[in-house]
Amino acid sequence: MKKQxxxxxxxxxxxxxxxxxxxxxxxxxxxQSNKLHGVLVTSKQSDITELKRKDIRRIFLGIKPxxxxxxxxxxxxxxxxxxxxxxxxxxxxLTETGYKRKLIKRVFRQGADEIxxxxxxxxxxxxxxxxxxDISFMSKEDALKNPDVKIIQALW
Amino acid sequence: xxxxxxxxxxxxxxxxxxxxxxxxDTNVSGFAxxxxxxxxxxxxYLSDYPNTGIYDDDLSFSPDTTVGVQxxxxxxxQSEFIIQLISRGAREYQADVDWAYFxxxxxxxxxxxxxxxxxxxxFYSDFFDLGxxxxxxxxxxxxxxxxxxxxxxxxxxxxxxLEGWDMLLNFYIGREDDTENDLLSYLADNNSVDETWKNxxxxxxxxxxxxxxxxxxxxxxxxxxxxxxxxxxxxxxxxFYGISANYYHDALSVLSEVNRYERSADDIxxxxxxxxxxxxxxxxxxxxxxxxxxxxxxxxxGDEHHYTSSIxxxxxxxxxxxxxxxxxxxxxxxxxxxxxxxxxxxxxxxDFVF
Numbered sequence: 319m320k321k322q323x324x325x326x327x328x329x330x331x332x333x334x335x336x337x338x339x340x341x342x343x344x345x346x347x348x349x350q351s352n353k354l355h356g357v358l359v360t361s362k363q364s365d366i367t368e369l370k371r372k373d374i375r376r377i378f379l380g381i382k383p384x385x386x387x388x389x390x391x392x393x394x395x396x397x398x399x400x401x402x403x404x405x406x407x408x409x410x411x412l413t414e415t416g417y418k419r420k421l422i423k424r425v426f427r428q429g430a431d432e433i434x435x436x437x438x439x440x441x442x443x444x445x446x447x448x449x450x451x452d453i454s455f456m457s458k459e460d461a462l463k464n465p466d467v468k469i470i471q472a473l474w
Numbered sequence: 475x476x477x478x479x480x481x482x483x484x485x486x487x488x489x490x491x492x493x494x495x496x497x498x499d500t501n502v503s504g505f506a507x508x509x510x511x512x513x514x515x516x517x518x519y520l521s522d523y524p525n526t527g528i529y530d531d532d533l534s535f536s537p538d539t540t541v542g543v544q545x546x547x548x549x550x551x552q553s554e555f556i557i558q559l560i561s562r563g564a565r566e567y568q569a570d571v572d573w574a575y576f577x578x579x580x581x582x583x584x585x586x587x588x589x590x591x592x593x594x595x596x597f598y599s600d601f602f603d604l605g606x607x608x609x610x611x612x613x614x615x616x617x618x619x620x621x622x623x624x625x626x627x628x629x630x631x632x633x634x635x636l637e638g639w640d641m642l643l644n645f646y647i648g649r650e651d652d653t654e655n656d657l658l659s660y661l662a663d664n665n666s667v668d669e670t671w672k673n674x675x676x677x678x679x680x681x682x683x684x685x686x687x688x689x690x691x692x693x694x695x696x697x698x699x700x701x702x703x704x705x706x707x708x709x710x711x712x713x714f715y716g717i718s719a720n721y722y723h724d725a726l727s728v729l730s731e732v733n734r735y736e737r738s739a740d741d742i743x744x745x746x747x748x749x750x751x752x753x754x755x756x757x758x759x760x761x762x763x764x765x766x767x768x769x770x771x772x773x774x775x776g777d778e779h780h781y782t783s784s785i786x787x788x789x790x791x792x793x794x795x796x797x798x799x800x801x802x803x804x805x806x807x808x809x810x811x812x813x814x815x816x817x818x819x820x821x822x823x824x825d826f827v828f
Contacts, residue, residue, distance in 0.1 A: 372635060381633070382551065382579065411638070411684045415754065416722055418793070419607055420682075422827060425503060427592075427601050428631070429546050429556035429577060432503060 355458040356401055356408070356473040361450040361466070364388070368471045369453075375409055377453070380421060380430035390451035394435035395442050401457045408474040409455075443467060499548040504828050507605040509538035509612075511821030519804065519817040521612060523619040526660045527564035529819055536563030538612055538821065540603045542572070552579045560603055565656070572603075572624060588628045594644065594678050595620060597689055597718040597731050605825030609727070609752045609788045611800045614765030616782050617731060617746045621657040622671050625650045642680040649674060661813075662701060670698040671712075687720035697737070712737045716746075725754040727761075741772045752788075759788040769811065778811040780804055795826040 358374060360366050366388050369377075378392045396402055406417050424430035436442045442454060447466055461469050512533045513519045519529045527537030544558040558573035575589025592600040598613040602623070605611070612618075627648015634641050649672045658667035676693035692715040699707040716733030731748040745768055752761035766781035786800030799822040806815050 376582075381582075413684065413722065413724070416684065422604065422607050423601055426505060426542070426544060426558070426604050426607075429544070429554065429573075429575075432501065 354400055354404060356404055356455055357458045357461050358453060358455055358470040358473050359446065359461050359467045360453050360470055361446045362468050363447075363450040364468055366451060366453065366468075366470055371409065371473075374453075374473075375411075378410060378433065380424050380433055382431065388451050389453055390449065391431065391453075392433055393442065393445060393449075393452050393454040394433055395439075395454045395456050396435050396437045397439040397442060398457060398460070401455065401460075404474060405455045501546045502543065503546075504541070504543040505604055505606060505826065506541040506828075507539060507603070507611075507823055507825045508535065509821055509823030510535045511538065511611075511819055511823075514818050514820050516815060516817030518814045519802070519819040520814045521615055521802075521819065521821070522562075522564050523615060523657055524621065524623045525562050525564035526656045527562070528814070529821075538823065539563035540605075542603055544573070553577070562603075583632055583634045585631045585633075586628065587631065590624060590626050591629065591646075591648075593620075593623055593625045593650070593674075593693070594646070594676070595691060595693060595714055596716065596733060597720075597729075599623065604827075605798070605823070606794070606796060606827050609759050609761045609798075610750075610763065610784070610786060611798050611821050611823055614748045614750070614763055614782060614784070615802070615804070616765040616767040616780055617733065617748050619657075619746075619767060621655050621669055622650050622652060625671070625674055627674065636681070639681045639683050642678075644676075644678040646676045646678075647674060658699075665702050668700040668703075671695045672698065685722055687718070687722070689718040691716050691718075691733075707740075710737060710739050727752040727754075742769065742776060744769045744778070757790045759790070761786050761788070769808075776811050777808050778813065779807040780813060781807075791824075794828065795824065798823050798825065 406412055406414055410417055425432050436445055443464055443466055461467050510533055511529050513529050513531045521527045521537050529537050540562050542558055542560040546554055546556045548554045554577050556575055559569045560572045561567045561569050573591055575587045575591055577585055577587045579585045594600045596617055601607050625648035627646055629644055629646035632643040651670045653668045654666050655669045658669055674695040679690045681688045694713045697707055697710040697712050713736045718731040721728040729750040733746045735744040748765040750763035752759050763784040769776055769778040771777045782802050782804040784802045789797045791797055802819045804817050806812050
């Protein structure tokens with residue numbers, strides 16, 4: 319028996335074409351330059367040394383570090399919105415909305431760990447000092463002002 | 475699922491909470507959607523096919539209201555047990571075990587999971603109830619119409635990066651036995667319909683980066699069906715496949731999905747499509763969506779065919795709460811296989827995670 323074509327081919331073609339055009343429109347978008355430098359930080363007592371950027375991204379997506387990694391958990395620093403935005407752009411390669419969507423899906427679809435976030439710079443310093451192997455990010459300027467913080471590496 | 479097993483699965487993580495020697499690290503998290511709505515034109519509106527959430531012209535808060543709680547117990551760095559209990563208004567708020575599985579991380583990229591999970595057919599299938607993860611009140615109803623939404627089995631995850639793209643591959647096998655299936659029993663004039671999907675073999679591939687999200691899905695299985703304990707189908711092969719492509723740029727989201735289901739022995743083939751555009755303006759996300767399901771006509775008379783146009787608005791109250799309002803206009807064009815007829819629905823709600 320001959321089956322009917324249930325979805326108009328033209329409809330599918332049209333809407334795929336729209337998506338394709340939108341895909342191509344961003345190809346020429348260039349990245350914005352910025353003057354705020356970001357660093358990966360931990361507690362002064364921590365033994366953590368330089369991490370691969372790929373691993374930093376995985377950790378901040380809630381994927382557990384494996385093997386002998388000394389890193390315990392990541393902490394999102396929301397005290398400086400510009401540093402947070404640049405961290406998402408340069409390390410996570412995601413928009414804030416995209417990052418949040420990815421995290422929430424990972425938690426409830428794959429059972430990933432939730433990422434702890436802290437909105438005050440002082441509280442972040444206190445937190446890192448009581449959680450020596452947790453990592454976070456901040457502006458280089460802020461990190462240099464805090465003797466209790468250890469800079470692991472430059473991020474951007 | 476046997477009752478004793480269900481009780482065990484519920485009690486186990488709760489017990490773990492009080493046994494720090496056994497489970498050093500137990501997390502509890504959850505989500506909820508409190509949704510109200512009413513039909514403003516038409517008699518009834520089926521908003522949740524799998525759980526038969528149905529609105530009428532009286533304001534109701536049950537059809538789409540959902541609460542989920544997830545317990546996760548890490549046994550060591552590589553092993554964890556995860557259970558997610560979901561209570562839905564459409565199912566009179568009984569607690570269903572949607573997820574209950576043991577996860578073992580083989581290495582950085584491979585993990586194997588065994589237990590009960592959501593069946594990942596469509597793009598939103600495995601986070602269908604997680605309202606915070608999308609802009610609608612519910613994923614487009616014309617697409618998410620399947621009677622089987624879970625399976626018991628085993629799956630292998632591979633998660634890695636490929637030239638700047640996040641890649642997720644999921645290969646799964648399993649089976650689901652559902653007695654008195656909600657949707658099929660409703661469509662069979664409340665006769666008892668038992669449905670089994672067995673020998674399920676499926677594969678999902680996802681690729682995503684900052685702007686694009688692509689997903690391919692395929693699943694084959696065999697179907698058994700009994701109506702009032704009389705076998706009407708046995709070992710019937712079925713095949714599902716689909717592709718999704720999403721685009722995100724700054725405030726703009728364009729979401730699309732095309733899927734097809736085939737059961738050749740019964741000459742049944744069903745196609746679904748969805749296209750949605752949303753634009754975020756500060757905390758507001760207005761959106762517009764078109765979705766459609768169409769079954770090819772068959773000799774037996776099946777001709778399910780309905781489509782929906784929706785507009786809505788999401789307002790992000792804070793990082794874990796969103797308010798939503800949505801208008802849906804569904805046209806049911808079937809002659810023999812009408813579901814509930816034409817209908818216009820106005821619904822509103824609040825989603826949050828905790």
